[in-house]
Amino acid sequence: MAAEAPGLARAKARKPARVLRAFVASAAVIPLVALVAMVAVLLVEALPAISYSGFGFFTSGVWDIGSLYSNAVRTGGVLHLVGAQYGALWLIVGTLESSALALVIGFPIAYGAAVTIAERLPRRLAAVLSLCLEVLAGIPSVVFGLWGVLVLGPILARDVYPTLAKLPDVPVLDVFRGEVGSGEGLLTAGIVLGIMIIPIIAATTRDLLRQVPTAAKEGAEALGMTKRETFKTVQARWIRSGVFGAAVLGLGRALGETIAVALVTGSEIQNPTNIYDTMTTIAATIVSQLDSALTDPTHLAVKSLAEVALVLLLITLIVNVAARLLVRRSARDVALPVGAGL
């Protein structure tokens, strides 16, 4: 008895611990299961579409569910409507184009705002500006879409785009040439998305800036550097890879944005002829095409949407993981340019 007691007590103490540990660990597997299930379900759903479209899915730009008045035909074991053709090229291109534009427009503003919050404003005002970022992040994307399509788009098409289109025909500025259109299109989408990704980039950059050791900044200022020089030599280097990660995070957000884009791009599956032209993205297409896809009795249209959703999922997963790794690594392996010269 006496020899057994401590062991027994320990076993009793360990049992709830082990049960709880198992419970917590099994709950932690939920996200894993959800993600694997998502990829698996979309993949299985998309299999017929993958075998029907093949590699042409990525090289063709025609999205046509076929003639609804024809009988379904079987090609290579896949039931489809006559003339059905699924090519996601312009969706993928449109997604990348609009997200890249969003980054070009949103990143400088977000970076400047982060610098202002972390370096220049007194604490109270900085808190107010941080709150503004939070609220901006909280505005539903459908509201941004509504504003973009009803207010921003028409104003831009009336006042700004005609001026842009008249810019001189030199190498960089010639992207702005062309028919201006109604304000629904690529550039408007880029601007709205740019505003939408400001909060995540700015908040991440602000947090990175706050991690920069004060001693390094004070050292630079003690050398008589101006604020700008201090920033250039200390903070900007310290956060460099993190800022890149923040930008990629913003990119990930822009890639997956759905409703706002569906409202302001004009939702037309085509390669935009100029920067003002209507276009669409993967996410917006899923929303705008689902209704017509449901009318396809062979269900191949829905399966093709699942395929394109899978493409989007994989793109955003890679982008997000890469971004987080960069942000996390940022603070770790930084060498300040001590003795490196300026």
Next chain:
Amino acid sequence: MSSTVVPAATETPRLGEGGPTPRALRRRSVRHFTATDALVLAGSLGASASLVWVVFYQLTFLAGAAGYVVCTLAVFLAIYYVANRHLFGRMAAADRVVAALATMAAAGVVTALALVVAWLVAHGYHLVSVTFLTRDQKGVLNTQPASAGGISHAIVGSLEEVGLATLIGAPAGVVTAVFLSEVGGRITGLVRTVVTAMSGLPPIVAGLFIYVVLITELHYGFRGFAGSLALAIMILPNVTRTTEEVLSVVHESLREASMALGAPAWRTVWSVVIPTARTGIVTALLLGIARVVGEAAPLIVTIFGSPAMNANPFSGPQEALPLFVFDYRSSSVAADIERAFSAGLVLVALVAVLFLLARIFSAMKPGTVGRLLRPSRHRRQEALS
């Protein structure tokens, strides 16, 4: 930006040598914004505004307030640089122009926010009334004025869907965070990567996943609950990430004290770490909820929408606020678009309330929430001590 103003070394005459020091070279404190600085700033602004006005409105037929503002800011930067360079030298000028750029970026953020919110309030407020909040759209024709009918069905739908999504997603999210921060194991790295990857999940993909599983495969039909599941997938990673951050700031000495008292690890987590982080966890939950309340994309493909009140999320199509805004916006009738504005305003107000609650909770001292929830136990503890 206020700064030490010392022109480049090569052109600096030694101070105190050869006559009076020029005004611009006199020593000044780092954060001092002098009258000269204010004059330069105001002068540059005025000069650029009037110059661009002349070019814009008098000489050419270019038009538009947006273009005017952009051009003015560009010209301002140029004038500001030249003026500062003339007065204080190259370094100071570069410093100030960069400072002005950063300020403009911050002002741009505030302006964008103000424009969106002001526009929404201006177009949406007049319809928001008790009747608008308490009636649904059943039997309302779009030929009727916008004041007919309301959005109660969308509000009820949104609250139920988001509530259920929170019940499903949030506990899993919190427990996952506890696992990552307190328990750990062989799969920690993998789980953290997965949560990271999922936090940027496109909402429409979550919706389509639920659509494929529940509606095409299991023939469950469009229901509020299907929407809840899609939203739960979006809540989970958000809650996990924020909660993990909150748990990681719980002071290590608290854990050590608990261990020193002989408490096993689970006891430490349950009785020390979680109670300490409780306000933070509540904040994490509220922020997670606020993020998904406005999502329309996962709902479009899962709840379908309905003009009539359907308080049962487990049967039949349901409405939700963001979906209502999206659907009514695409109508060609002015009254419907007005309804969309007002519903959007109500939605933003809902998000604002959640943010406000989150702020209040995050400002509370650790442990306060528990006391608020269980006043009797707290009093008992006080009586004991």
